[in-house]
Ligand SMILES: NC(=O)C1=CN([C@@H]2O[C@H](COP(=O)(O)OP(=O)(O)OC[C@H]3O[C@@H](n4cnc5c(N)ncnc54)[C@H](OP(=O)(O)O)[C@@H]3O)[C@@H](O)[C@H]2O)C=CC1
């Protein structure tokens with residue numbers, strides 16, 4: 001019997017910065033190196049604000065592959081008939097406009113985190129995607145990685161009981177004093193600051209452990225937040241936020257910082273009635289997890305502990321690409337793992353965190369209010 005051919009997904013890449021490089025390197029890896037046989041990825045077009053940069057990117061990241069077309073505009077990629085879907089790797093505050101143009105050209109979309117600058121933009125984008133019948137997913141790569149999938153099944157299996165509290169932090173020292181104020185992490189016009197850039201990662205673990213927990217029934221949490229802004233540009237440098245899920249009941253205590261390194265301790269501790277799950281740093285790409293079981297519920301005395309290490313070939317961005325290809329192949333317009341409800345929830349939380357911390361994006365940045 002002839003073996004079934006894998007589904008080929010043809011990507012157009014929007015922008016040529018850091019994350020676009022990471023994504024394309026992973027997309028070009030042979031999927032069989034991660035045990036994937038049903039989908040493959042082809043990069044057929046790269047769009048940049050300059051055609052020279054697009055070609056340089058193809059030369060540097062894709063070995064100058066002559067089958068990849070260099071476009072001197074993003075619009076060129078949206079109009080390219082050899083593109084099934086686009087990967088959008090521009091700064092946060094461009095995601096909405098870039099995705100709108102792509103949707104109107106009937107391209108499927110994988111858009112970097114955070115999906116948009118605010119909730120209103122995302123609602124508008126999803127309505128447009130629905131109207132045009134295209135697939136759209138926020139690139140929440142961590143949710144598709146082996147550790148996240150394993151943690152989900154350990155929680156489902158039930159021996160840890162109900163979640164009670166999760167602690168999660170992602171910190172990175174961006175050397176704020178020595179980077180230009182126009183850097184995307186500092187510039188409020190680009191949605192700079194900790195919450196929009198790093199916030200999605202502590203949040204993804206709260207979503208896995210609490211929002212997805214069956215008794216929560218997909219309810220949105222109550223949010224509190226506190227921000228310390230950098231005097232350099234006024235964006236949030238240190239952000240703490242809590243999420244309370246009354247239906248479980250359980251809480252998350254989350255933080256993100258752009259002017260200190262990670263603590264070196266666990267990235268996240270998921271605390272249950274009967275034990276803990278410990279996720280090492282960095283929270284966006286954990287390579288192991290530890291499960292602790294107490295001798296009896298609530299005792300805190302660890303009777304058994306298991307650490308599982310995972311091997312990842314590549315940078316870990318390809319798992320989300322596989323999800324996009326499979327969903328499109330199967331005629332879906334959203335992922336069941338990282339569906340629109342989760343991106344909407346994230347934007348709702350980030351809006352509220354910014355509102356309580358009085359972090360207002362400059363006038364004209366948000367396209368929909
Ligand atoms: N999933 C992950 O692990 C990561 C995700 N990200 C996300 O990716 C996005 C981009 O981050 P990153 O790649 O680090 O950023 P970079 O600054 O490295 O790249 C951004 C690219 O966007 C394009 N661009 C379009 N308009 C502008 C503008 N006004 N200013 C600057 N660049 C512009 C440029 O490409 P060109 O000149 O070719 O048009 C530029 O190279 C962010 O939303 C971030 O949240 C970032 C890092 C890691």
Ligand SMILES: O=C1OC[C@@H](O)[C@H](O)[C@H]1O
Pocket residue numbers: 172197198284
């Ligand atoms: O998504 C991300 O993960 C790693 C961080 O260093 C980066 O700024 C962020 O965008």
